[in-house]
Amino acid sequence: MIGRLKGIIDGFGEDYVLIDVQGVVYEAFCSARTLQSLPRVGEAAVIEIEMMVREDMIRLYGFATPAEKTWFGTLMTVQGVGSRVALSILSVLRPSELASAIALQDKAMIGRANGVGPKLATRIVTELKGRIPELDAPEAGVLGLQSAIGEGVARGPVADAVSALVNLGYQGAQASAAVARVIAREGEEISTEKLIRLGLRELSQ
Known part of the structure; x- marks a missing residue:
């Protein structure tokens, strides 16, 4: 082989x-x-x-990377996802973005790929929930905060910062992941304005 x-x-x-x-x-x-x-x-x-x-x-x-190769195989375990669809998904989402989308059950983000309709997007996020490859799994604290954001239970400044980034054109999973990384690094006592500024810096890297 x-x-x-x-x-x-x-x-x-x-x-x-x-x-x-x-x-x-x-x-x-x-x-x-x-x-x-x-x-x-x-x-x-x-x-x-x-x-x-x-x-x-x-x-x-x-x-290009071992992470992309691993995700290719993981995606193909979902019924209805063949090689063409798996490559289509990996064409529009980085492995880290794909991990975030599944962690947050973001069907719309998966649905950006050609050949992925609403039903298949739902099947992908449902079947792969809890099966994020280890090499791409977000840190536990970051994933927990992302989940809180996705479930609408994150505290005010965090939710406001994510909302602001989404209004600037970023996908929800991208915005929440960026804010989660800032919180993990800077701590929870941080203003909305600073969260937005540092979140934008994360997204620009």
């Missing part, structure tokens, strides 16, 4: 990359996010690989 490829970028397709490994060119299907992160043609690259073998097909799927 192939777990990783190290070679030279030989070319790109709409949804795949060609990698030359000592004269053998491999085709690996990737998310749009992974394709955008890869170097230009002729430059060296390393990508994580998930290899699928069927009676009539051998296909490679490439990922």
